[in-house]
Amino acid sequence: MQIAAGEAKVITDIVLLSFSGYVCNSIYETVKITFLGTGTSQGVPVIACECAVCQSADPMDKRLRASLMVETASNTIVIDAGPDFRQQMLNAKVKKLDAILLTHEHKDHIAGMDDLRAFNYKSQAAIDIYAEERVQGAVRKEYAYVFSENHYPGVPRMELHNIDNYKLELKGDTVTPLRVFHYRLPIFGFRIGDMAYITDANYIPEETKEQLIGVKYLVINALRKEKHISHYSLGEALGLIREVSPRKAYITHIGHQMGKHAEVNRELPVNVTLAWDGLEVACEE
Ligand SMILES: [Zn+2]
Ligand SMILES: [Zn+2]
Numbered sequence: 031m032q033i034a035a036g037e038a039k040v041i042t043d044i045v046l047l048s049f050s051g052y053v054c055n056s057i058y059e060t061v062k063i064t065f066l067g068t069g070t071s072q073g074v075p076v077i078a079c080e081c082a083v084c085q086s087a088d089p090m091d092k093r094l095r096a097s098l099m100v101e102t103a104s105n106t107i108v109i110d111a112g113p114d115f116r117q118q119m120l121n122a123k124v125k126k127l128d129a130i131l132l133t134h135e136h137k138d139h140i141a142g143m144d145d146l147r148a149f150n151y152k153s154q155a156a157i158d159i160y161a162e163e164r165v166q167g168a169v170r171k172e173y174a175y176v177f178s179e180n181h182y183p184g185v186p187r188m189e190l191h192n193i194d195n196y197k198l199e200l201k202g203d204t205v206t207p208l209r210v211f212h213y214r215l216p217i218f219g220f221r222i223g224d225m226a227y228i229t230d231a232n233y234i235p236e237e238t239k240e241q242l243i244g245v246k247y248l249v250i251n252a253l254r255k256e257k258h259i260s261h262y263s264l265g266e267a268l269g270l271i272r273e274v275s276p277r278k279a280y281i282t283h284i285g286h287q288m289g290k291h292a293e294v295n296r297e298l299p300v301n302v303t304l305a306w307d308g309l310e311v312a313c314e315e
């Protein structure tokens with residue numbers, strides 16, 4: 031797979047990359063992540079909002095609902111498939127999808143799954159969906175027509191697999207579910223290699239922090255600067271980043287109240303960046 035040069039926007043940090051001429055092969059063990067969406071549940075801009083962020087002309091201030099693509103030597107995995115899933119697959123030109131991992135059942139994380147049909151047609155197979163039992167229940171309810179006895183022709187095909195607190199083996203990749211809390215709702219983040227993705231959390235138990243030891247690339251949610259009942263604030267996220275001490279940290283699930291991308295980014299420690307839609311990072315050893 032060749033990754034086109036020049037797609038990534040210029041940033042001062044060198045972790046990312048224009049990827050010019052980079053070739054993946056069987057010994058390629060770097061995990062590559064692509065931020066498909068970095069916005070909170072309403073996205074940015076928010077419909078009908080006239081605030082400076084929602085009116086900003088900066089493309090970095092346009093955020094689809096939070097989702098991450100993880101590419102390894104064996105798999106293309108997407109974490110969450112919210113209402114912008116179709117646009118995100120088109121934007122990132124995704125041609126193959128091996129699995130969807132679901133963090134939790136809120137609409138901004140599962141509303142786009144009807145569009146898995148396109149991948150079903152292409153691969154002539156169901157898409158593997160990994161979720162804990164409660165989340166599977168929500169998916170069965172939301173997409174009742176997918177799981178009914180009498181299929182209408184052309185409905186999406188999904189194969190549900192259970193996540194518990196143990197590691198998942200996914201065709202050559204080990205995925206470690208990370209238990210975190212979204213106010214009182216237990217949800218999952220995921221660690222793949224030295225990269226961990228945690229969204230919609232505002233409490234991380236000590237046992238989970240132990241699972242974050244050695245993480246070099248940490249993606250963590252922060253909604254805004256002020257405290258919120260079910261999401262980390264920017265200050266709380268920076269506190270976790272200090273504890274985990276990754277080489278690089280990326281903030282996601284950002285709301286319009288965070289402020290303008292360029293202005294907030296200037297205030298952050300050197301190893302922390304607000305992620306933006308389309309950002310690609312090669313998570314090197
Ligand atoms: Zn969310
Ligand atoms: Zn949520």
